[in-house]
Amino acid sequence: MDIVEVAQKAGVSTATVSRVLNGSNKVRESTAARVRAAVEELNYRPNSYARSLRSGRSNLFGIIVSDIRNPFFPDLIEHFESLATQHGIDVTIANTGYSEKRLVAAVSRLLERGVDGLAIFTSEVSDAAVSLLRPASIPIVVLNQPSLASDFEIVSVDYIQGFIEAIEHLRMLGHQKIGFIAGPATQSSAVRRRKAFLAAVKSCHLALRDDWIFEGDHRLTGGKFAAESLFSMRHRPTAMVCSNDMTAIGFLESASRLGHKVPEEVSLIGFDDLFLCEIVHPSLTTLHLSRKEIATRAFYCLQSARGECREHLPAVISPYLVPRASTGRVPNTKVRKGRM
Amino acid sequence: MDIVEVAQKAGVSTATVSRVLNGSNKVRESTAARVRAAVEELNYRPNSYARSLRSGRSNLFGIIVSDIRNPFFPDLIEHFESLATQHGIDVTIANTGYSEKRLVAAVSRLLERGVDGLAIFTSEVSDAAVSLLRPASIPIVVLNQPSLASDFEIVSVDYIQGFIEAIEHLRMLGHQKIGFIAGPATQSSAVRRRKAFLAAVKSCHLALRDDWIFEGDHRLTGGKFAAESLFSMRHRPTAMVCSNDMTAIGFLESASRLGHKVPEEVSLIGFDDLFLCEIVHPSLTTLHLSRKEIATRAFYCLQSARGECREHLPAVISPYLVPRASTGRVPNTKVRKGRM
DNA sequence: GAACAAAATGTAAAGCATTACATCAATAGC
DNA sequence: GCTATTGATGTAATGCTTTACATTTTGTTC
Numbered sequence: 150m151d152i153v154e155v156a157q158k159a160g161v162s163t164a165t166v167s168r169v170l171n172g173s174n175k176v177r178e179s180t181a182a183r184v185r186a187a188v189e190e191l192n193y194r195p196n197s198y199a200r201s202l203r204s205g206r207s208n209l210f211g212i213i214v215s216d217i218r219n220p221f222f223p224d225l226i227e228h229f230e231s232l233a234t235q236h237g238i239d240v241t242i243a244n245t246g247y248s249e250k251r252l253v254a255a256v257s258r259l260l261e262r263g264v265d266g267l268a269i270f271t272s273e274v275s276d277a278a279v280s281l282l283r284p285a286s287i288p289i290v291v292l293n294q295p296s297l298a299s300d301f302e303i304v305s306v307d308y309i310q311g312f313i314e315a316i317e318h319l320r321m322l323g324h325q326k327i328g329f330i331a332g333p334a335t336q337s338s339a340v341r342r343r344k345a346f347l348a349a350v351k352s353c354h355l356a357l358r359d360d361w362i363f364e365g366d367h368r369l370t371g372g373k374f375a376a377e378s379l380f381s382m383r384h385r386p387t388a389m390v391c392s393n394d395m396t397a398i399g400f401l402e403s404a405s406r407l408g409h410k411v412p413e414e415v416s417l418i419g420f421d422d423l424f425l426c427e428i429v430h431p432s433l434t435t436l437h438l439s440r441k442e443i444a445t446r447a448f449y450c451l452q453s454a455r456g457e458c459r460e461h462l463p464a465v466i467s468p469y470l471v472p473r474a475s476t477g478r479v480p481n482t483k484v485r486k487g488r489m
Numbered sequence: 490m491d492i493v494e495v496a497q498k499a500g501v502s503t504a505t506v507s508r509v510l511n512g513s514n515k516v517r518e519s520t521a522a523r524v525r526a527a528v529e530e531l532n533y534r535p536n537s538y539a540r541s542l543r544s545g546r547s548n549l550f551g552i553i554v555s556d557i558r559n560p561f562f563p564d565l566i567e568h569f570e571s572l573a574t575q576h577g578i579d580v581t582i583a584n585t586g587y588s589e590k591r592l593v594a595a596v597s598r599l600l601e602r603g604v605d606g607l608a609i610f611t612s613e614v615s616d617a618a619v620s621l622l623r624p625a626s627i628p629i630v631v632l633n634q635p636s637l638a639s640d641f642e643i644v645s646v647d648y649i650q651g652f653i654e655a656i657e658h659l660r661m662l663g664h665q666k667i668g669f670i671a672g673p674a675t676q677s678s679a680v681r682r683r684k685a686f687l688a689a690v691k692s693c694h695l696a697l698r699d700d701w702i703f704e705g706d707h708r709l710t711g712g713k714f715a716a717e718s719l720f721s722m723r724h725r726p727t728a729m730v731c732s733n734d735m736t737a738i739g740f741l742e743s744a745s746r747l748g749h750k751v752p753e754e755v756s757l758i759g760f761d762d763l764f765l766c767e768i769v770h771p772s773l774t775t776l777h778l779s780r781k782e783i784a785t786r787a788f789y790c791l792q793s794a795r796g797e798c799r800e801h802l803p804a805v806i807s808p809y810l811v812p813r814a815s816t817g818r819v820p821n822t823k824v825r826k827g828r829m
Numbered sequence: 830g831a832a833c834a835a836a837a838t839g840t841a842a843a844g845c846a847t848t849a850c851a852t853c854a855a856t857a858g859c
Numbered sequence: 860g861c862t863a864t865t866g867a868t869g870t871a872a873t874g875c876t877t878t879a880c881a882t883t884t885t886g887t888t889c
Binding site: 255424428 | 535536537539542547549560562563564566567570574579583594595599601602603709738745764765769770
Binding site: 830831832833834835836837838839840841842843844845846847848849850851852853854855856857858859 | 862865866867868869873875877879880883884888
């Protein structure tokens with residue numbers, strides 16, 4: 150059941166069949182109809198390997214993520230896959246588990262597989278990976294690695310802008326003492342968020358004590374530990390901003406276990422806006438980072454680069470604040486009243 | 490930079506290069522070393538399309554899921570992908586969003602792409618999909634569709650056993666009046682769970698009132714509505730079993746909003762054991778359904794079928810109870826005491 | 830060292846669709 | 860009615876690797 154059979158059945162040459170199947174306009178409608186009928190009747194499906202071998206195109210995109218269990222990524226994947234499907238493109242996926250070794254392996258595998266485009270959504274792209282990627286002749290888009298802008302397409306998040314919004318929101322509620330729970334220093338996306346927070350603080354002319362910055366791990370645990378430390382301090386911030394939602398949720402849990410109330414005693418803001426934010430108590434005020442937007446920009450970067458219309462638009466995504474129940478007016482403790 | 494160049498550089502024929510690359514043992518070690526050196530030096534990567542075209546193998550598995558945003562599926566995907574990677578196989582993914590139209594489209598796309606194996610983890614496999622799948626000459630594994638056992642490999646979950654464990658657990662705590670929140674009747678996996686619950690109730694010789702079965706949707710909303718109905722009833726069950734965790738979490742949220750306490754007033758059991766169970770308050774007692782086990786069985790089904798050693802082992806996964814804080818001793822209300 | 834078996838390597842066909850180029854038919858212009 | 864031009868279709872080369880089969884080399888045995 151190859152193209153030859155179809156051609157015979159339709160009484161045309163294989164070239165014509167191919168043209169019909171690939172939508173070339175250089176074929177008479179009556180002939181095309183005959184070919185389509187033959188295709189239908191024989192239930193012919195072109196061999197995708199032969200097709201790719203000859204045409205040099207696979208219609209397959211690769212997508213690499215740090216951690217598919219982190220609800221952020223399934224969202225990203227879903228939008229990307231859905232868009233790809235609409236354009237007749239399949240998606241193959243690789244998960245690195247934050248391991249740079251696995252990243253390199255994934256890149257190498259996907260390039261060898263011959264994907265037509267590659268989207269890399271990991272917190273870090275190591276040099277080893279870059280040197281594998283650079284010579285590749287396919288479009289590549291990378292999330293949040295501005296330093297690679299000269300080599301690849303970049304989609305990035307304006308963290309500073311996001312944190313500024315968070316800080317303004319807290320200020321409106323009267324907060325002046327704002328702390329931060331960072332992510333792991335080993336993860337470059339976390340480092341980037343931390344720096345952005347500091348920059349935002351600066352641009353808001355806010356005082357920030359060093360001991361109001363807590364080290365977390367972007368998981369529940371980090372938030373839990375931070376809460377324990379915080380509530381054992383004498384001079385506490387009245388509001389905490391977190392590097393991501395998981396951290397904030399861990400904080401929330403620990404706080405409630407320790408008998409402290411959010412937002413009555415301390416306001417809390419997360420980052421990402423996972424669906425979890427609406428499930429937890431109190432629901433979590435957070436910075437919404439649109440996965441749909443990221444996926445869309447990334448996808449079209451690849452598509453347009455494939456279409457050879459390489460425009461180097463820097464794609465910047467702006468997070469925005471979603472106020473929920475975990476932020477409230479600054480607590481007017483007796484002590485402070487007395488001092489005022 | 491094709492195989493011919495490598496062959497020339499190594500002073501051998503392309504056949505030998507191919508043999509070295511594919512791990513045939515019929516080649517002298519010294520020759521193999523020379524070939525490997527040439528490959529290294531030229532940084533040669535075999536063209537995967539030519540390879541697949543000729544060998545008829547793609548080393549690509551397809552995986553279809555109902556809803557990648559449901560945390561159950563990323564877990565499944567992660568394990569499957571990790572296993573596949575270990576075996577040098579790539580994975581391409583399709584998400585149906587519970588739509589049978591999209592399922593058919595996905596099956597058709599993946600078959601056309603030429604995957605070497607296909608794992609279908611959707612709540613339902615429609616007839617249209619089956620008729621597409623049946624003539625396919627690749628191994629196919631399907632989750633929880635026992636009726637398709639004659640056509641495909643099946644991995645299934647012993648829901649009845651799971652619910653029996655849940656009921657026994659509740660009985661140990663003194664519960665006799667146990668209700669159920671079902672999933673959507675349109676989703677065959679939900680229907681299966683509901684039937685299994687009824688069977689478990691029967692096998693435990695438990696009385697079950699019709700109005701203790703609530704209709705849900707496998708999302709938060711369903712649980713919320715169920716909670717509202719439940720707490721407005723005069724004769725309530727003292728414990729609720731849910732068709733999945735999301736439902737239970739919705740229930741929890743609504744209950745707490747209405748000022749009712751879990752497990753003091755009503756005990757609650759979920760199903761699946763998503764990581765959310767540990768985040769919510771109170772933490773959710775649930776039936777653990779091992780994604781790792783499902784993924785592993787499914788993967789090896791495909792692998793062994795590829796290796797032509799088709800043994801038709803029915804793979805059955807047993808969920809097991811994970812007791813947490815949402816279940817407790819039956820409330821001894823005054824009314825009941827008086828009546829005793 | 831001859832004869833034979835086994836191992837290593839080479840030759841060339843096959844796998845299937847795409848596409849540059851060639852050819853043929855039809856329409857248009859004069 | 861004849862050439863020029865456009866449109867439709869056919870011919871055959873091409874992409875790159877795998878592998879059945881053929882051939883050569885190596886090793887063993889007597």
